[in-house]
Amino acid sequence: MPPAPDSTPSPAPWRGSLFAQDFLKPNGPLADSRAWKALGDGELAAVAAGLREIVERFPRRHQPNEATTEDELIWPVLQCLGWRDVLRQQRLSSRGREDVPDGVLFADGAAKAKALQQAEEGRRYGHGGARVEAKRGGVGLDRSSDQQRRTPAGQVLRYLRRADDLTHGALRWGILSNGRCWRLYYAGARSVAEEFLEMDLPAILRRQNRHGLKLFVVLLRPQAFVPDGNGQSLHQFILSEGRRYEERVAANLSDMVFHQVFPRLAKALAAAAEGAGQPLTAPSSLAQVREAALTLLYRLLFILYAEDRGLLPVQNPGYNNYSLRQRRDDVKRRKDGKDVFSTKFCRYWCDLQGLCQAIDKGDPSIGLPPYNGGLF
Structure with missing residues (x-):
């Protein structure tokens, strides 16, 4: 049986702005795609069992080093996802040891065989x-260390640029992982550093989040990187369709916000003011209601957008x-x-x-820095 969906109200175990978040949700367009439907319950359950076994046997409590994390966790997870053909430690530069990613993944043996025909x-x-x-288990992906001046994320960006040029x-795709967090980067993103x-993975397995698990498998298995008959991979499909989806949502949202939500907010604020004994007869009073309604509306829109994009923690x-x-x-x-x-209640x-x-x-206690834009 595949894992049952997690019903607890906790943050989704995935984040980032590479793909439209609404596109990835359980009721989003991705769930109707052929790639999503091609992964059946039986296959998903088998992959889930393999991933859980790999994660549970990994000696996380002993602070494993990078080599142990790589050999005992990251590469086994990739193999469980279906990556059978790999080459490790392939230099991107003909000189030195600075540009040597940990590995390159091939969709199949034929692609690897073609690669091996290249002497360079x-x-x-x-x-x-x-x-x-x-990277070593648990290491921060956005933090440098005494041994490495460049952050793991910065290192990946360098490799992506080099591979893209070469x-x-x-x-154009790169995977960065410390065993817990798995990041997917795209060299063609509008902001490669910020859009990933x-x-x-452990949170997905721990919560038995079926949708999160299927998202992990569908987006990171070899089939997602292979172009279809139209020359478009699953990732490219999500990028292009996600933008169209966001454009449609934005158009509908704009109409709804300014023709339905804003008038109702203004009426509600006016009714509250009159209920508090503040009659709204003067033009200045009506202008204040309009300004208050706009302020409230923009606060709501800002918070929802910032939470969706991960700008709020x-x-x-x-x-x-x-x-919110x-x-x-x-x-x-x-x-x-x-x-x-x-x-009566104002909850x-x-x-x-x-x-x-x-x-x-x-509020540092909940990881929230101040936002000094004046809106709040």
């Missing part, structure tokens, strides 16, 4: 599907418990269940006020 190691990358960089764009997809459980998306999902759940909302309004104050001033 750097030329072999042109036949690969992705290059891999492995192969004339034939290899990161998935937390939704991966921190401390913040996530107070996040948690309030939004709670309201949806209650409305779907035809629950009754009190006309959601008070939560929103507290969140806005925390964003404005910062």
Whole structure:
């Protein structure tokens, strides 16, 4: 049996802006794609069992070094995903040892055989599907160390640029992992450094998050990197369709926000003011209501956007418990269940006020720095 979905309200074990987040959600367009449907429950369960065995036997508590992490965790996970044909330690430069990624992955034996016909190691990358960089278990991917001036993420970016130039764009994908976090980078992203997809494999397995697990497998197995009959890989499909999806959503959202949401906000604020004994007869009073409604609207839009893009620390459980998306999902759940909302309690309004104050001033206890833009 495949893992049952996790029903606990916790942050999703994946983040990043490489792909449109709504596109990846359980009810998003990816779930209707051929690549998604091609991975059946039986195959997913078998891969899940293999991944769980690899992760559970890894000696994480003994602070394993990079070589142990690479040999006992990262490469076995890749093999479990279906990567059978690899070459390790292939130099991107003809001189020195600075540009030597940990490995290059090939979709099949034929691609690897073509690569081995190249005498120069750097030329072999042109036949690969992705290059891999492995780091010590638990090491921060965005932090440098005494031994390495460049961060692991910065190192991957250097390799990606070098491989992209060397192969004339034939290899543009990179995987970076410390065993826990698995990042997918694309050399053609608008901002390669900031636009990546990161998935937390142990968290996915621990929570028995079926959708997260299928996302991990579908996006990192060899089939995702191989172009179809139209010359488009799954990743390229998600990128192109995701942008179209976001454009459609943005157009619909703009119409809804300014023709439905904003008028209702203004009416609600006006009713609240009149209920508090503040009649709105003067033009200046109506202008104040309009300004207040716009301020509230832009605060809501900013928070939802920032949480969706990971600009606010939704991966921190401390913040996530107070996040606007948690309030939004709670309201949806209650409305779907035809629950009754009190006309006296100010639970959601008070939560929103507290969140806005925390964003404005910062709250280190939940990993939230201050945002000094003046909106809050």
